[in-house]
Amino acid sequence: MTTVLTNRWPDGGVTVTPYWVYTDVAVYQRELERIWYGKHWLYCGLEAEVPKVGNYRTVTLGERPVIMARYGEGDGEISVVENSCAHRGTKLCWDRSGKVDNFTCPYHQWNYELTGELTGVPFRRGIRGEGGMPKEFKPSEHGLNRLNVEVVNGVVWASFAQDTPSFRDYLGEKMFDFYGRIFNGRKLRVIGYNRQRINGNWKLMLENNKDPYHAALLHVFFATFGLFRPDQASQLEMDEKGRHACLMSIFKPGGTNDVAGSLAALDDTLTLQDARIIQAVKELSGEETVRANTIFPSIILLQQVNSMQARQIVPKGPGAFDFMWTHFGFEDDDEEMQARRVRQANLFGPSGFVSADDAEVVRMAQEGFEEQAHDAAALMLMGGRDVASSNSMATETAIRGMYQYYRSVMEL
Amino acid sequence: MQDCNDIAPTSEALQLFYALYHEALDDVRLDEWSGFFTQDCLYQVIARENWDAGLRLCFMQAEGKGMIIDRVQGILRTQQFGPRTYRRFFSGLRMTGTESTDILVRQNVLLVQTLMDQPSLILLCGVAYDRLVRADDRLLFKQRIVVADSELIENSLIYPL
Numbered sequence: 016m017t018t019v020l021t022n023r024w025p026d027g028g029v030t031v032t033p034y035w036v037y038t039d040v041a042v043y044q045r046e047l048e049r050i051w052y053g054k055h056w057l058y059c060g061l062e063a064e065v066p067k068v069g070n071y072r073t074v075t076l077g078e079r080p081v082i083m084a085r086y087g088e089g090d091g092e093i094s095v096v097e098n099s100c101a102h103r104g105t106k107l108c109w110d111r112s113g114k115v116d117n118f119t120c121p122y123h124q125w126n127y128e129l130t131g132e133l134t135g136v137p138f139r140r141g142i143r144g145e146g147g148m149p150k151e152f153k154p155s156e157h158g159l160n161r162l163n164v165e166v167v168n169g170v171v172w173a174s175f176a177q178d179t180p181s182f183r184d185y186l187g188e189k190m191f192d193f194y195g196r197i198f199n200g201r202k203l204r205v206i207g208y209n210r211q212r213i214n215g216n217w218k219l220m221l222e223n224n225k226d227p228y229h230a231a232l233l234h235v236f237f238a239t240f241g242l243f244r245p246d247q248a249s250q251l252e253m254d255e256k257g258r259h260a261c262l263m264s265i266f267k268p269g270g271t272n273d274v275a276g277s278l279a280a281l282d283d284t285l286t287l288q289d290a291r292i293i294q295a296v297k298e299l300s301g302e303e304t305v306r307a308n309t310i311f312p313s314i315i316l317l318q319q320v321n322s323m324q325a326r327q328i329v330p331k332g333p334g335a336f337d338f339m340w341t342h343f344g345f346e347d348d349d350e351e352m353q354a355r356r357v358r359q360a361n362l363f364g365p366s367g368f369v370s371a372d373d374a375e376v377v378r379m380a381q382e383g384f385e386e387q388a389h390d391a392a393a394l395m396l397m398g399g400r401d402v403a404s405s406n407s408m409a410t411e412t413a414i415r416g417m418y419q420y421y422r423s424v425m426e427l
Numbered sequence: 428m429q430d431c432n433d434i435a436p437t438s439e440a441l442q443l444f445y446a447l448y449h450e451a452l453d454d455v456r457l458d459e460w461s462g463f464f465t466q467d468c469l470y471q472v473i474a475r476e477n478w479d480a481g482l483r484l485c486f487m488q489a490e491g492k493g494m495i496i497d498r499v500q501g502i503l504r505t506q507q508f509g510p511r512t513y514r515r516f517f518s519g520l521r522m523t524g525t526e527s528t529d530i531l532v533r534q535n536v537l538l539v540q541t542l543m544d545q546p547s548l549i550l551l552c553g554v555a556y557d558r559l560v561r562a563d564d565r566l567l568f569k570q571r572i573v574v575a576d577s578e579l580i581e582n583s584l585i586y587p588l
Contacts, residue, residue, distance in 0.1 A: 214582060361485075374582050
């Protein structure tokens with residue numbers, strides 16, 4: 016299915032995004048076809064979520080429900096199949112997670128291997144010689160749709176396209192290096208999940224995490240307690256295509272100087288009763304104390320202080336997305352570190368001192384787009400007109416990078 | 428070990444405690460919120476998914492009164508959010524037992540949110556498992572754990588419950 020689009024991108028190239036990229040249903044349909052179901056790797060989950068053979072977990076990729084399962088012998092391998100019976104489309108697995116030997120559809124008991132092959136069709140030969148499937152019915156032609164899968168240092172990636180380049184090539188060497196600073200093969204442990212529905216277009220959340228310009232202006236908590244300020248050393252890197260980015264910065268204790276003094280948001284009369292929420296222990300390689308990896312289109316992998324999260328985007332039409340947070344640590348974390356990660360999670364999620372600001376701003380941005388003229392456009396001129404790495408926080412270069420790629424894949 | 432009858436509040440006293448607690452929050456008198464807690468309290472709003480699986484991640488957590496005060500400072504002086512009204516409804520309030528000097532209470536909770544120009548909606552429903560203690564002849568939360576059934580929080584959960 017190919018949607019026909021008559022939208023014309025306004026003058027200004029990657030320094031503008033027309034509001035219709037956030038509101039138009041036909042544009043959204045093309046995004047599903049070309050981006051979500053195209054040659055892109057989508058975050059599916061952590062290997063630690065399906066530790067033993069037979070463990071499965073249900074996830075939504077794009078708008079399509081899938082099952083991630085561990086199959087085989089010994090440590091096994093990971094498969095990802097669509098959660099939809101080949102018979103009548105009924106959802107096979109209804110729980111969020113579980114342990115099974117195989118998948119059986121509750122409706123007519125069609126039975127599948129964990130890798131999706133159809134192994135059983137009740138009454139295939141009929142009942143006492145009457146009814147049943149036609150003789151030429153071949154179970155091998157009616158398996159579950161199986162996705163392309165790569166497991167990279169504990170993270171499960173899936174793609175609906177079978178010819179997607181390897182995950183490492185997809186990220187490019189530079190982004191793959193940043194990815195490896197969090198995911199270096201050390202075994203992970205899930206700390207928990209938070210879920211929210213944000214009433215804004217899915218791309219807005221990627222933009223938000225590629226945008227150092229907003230971080231110290233919107234987030235008073237960050238600026239006030241020195242977690243993210245424009246006078247800190249920072250680095251913003253992208254892959255060659257501009258679609259992924261890594262935004263990094265180094266913590267600097269509070270205090271006033273020429274830059275900090277100009278921040279209206281900074282409130283230096285504010286102190287914490289209990290400062291443990293911002294007290295971090297160094298545990299990863301590299302000097303940066305915050306890193307936000309946006310891996311187009313489905314995930315933001317973010318580390319700040321000792322909190323680490325996978326923030327998964329599940330689009331729900333042009334005007335909303337579900338934001339699924341998986342907080343994780345390392346399998347060998349001691350009790351103190353586990354408690355620290357849970358404590359610092361107060362910064363993030365639907366009630367986060369910082370993240371709640373983003374959900375609210377995205378909601379208000381979407382309201383703006385829907386209420387404005389169809390031909391209006393958002394402006395992204397901070398830090399120039401090009402797409403290049405930056406050491407300044409006064410830049411929107413990584414958002415321009417994403418739209419440079421977006422326009423090529425969307426042919427817009 | 429004290430006799431249960433020595434510490435158990437009357438149901439009227441329990442009702443009044445919760446009515447005053449919810450009134451303070453509904454009226455956004457957040458500076459009064461920490462006054463309902465002991466110094467070493469534990470406060471959590473946690474998703475049922477995590478609670479059932481023994482996972483510790485919360486929406487909000489405060490270990491001690493200091494973090495309760497920090498939460499209020501965070502909301503009032505650092506967070507950016509659109510204007511809203513939260514109204515809290517509790518039902519099925521029941522003392523389920525006592526442990527040492529702790530009074531164990533459970534109740535269902537419902538949080539209704541009203542945003543500007545929008546119809547009211549249920550933002551969260553769940554159950555609270557509380558531990559109350561007596562201090563100077565009044566009740567205080569030693570522990571309040573709200574387990575949220577709600578699978579998805581509509582945008583954000585700003586104020587506590």
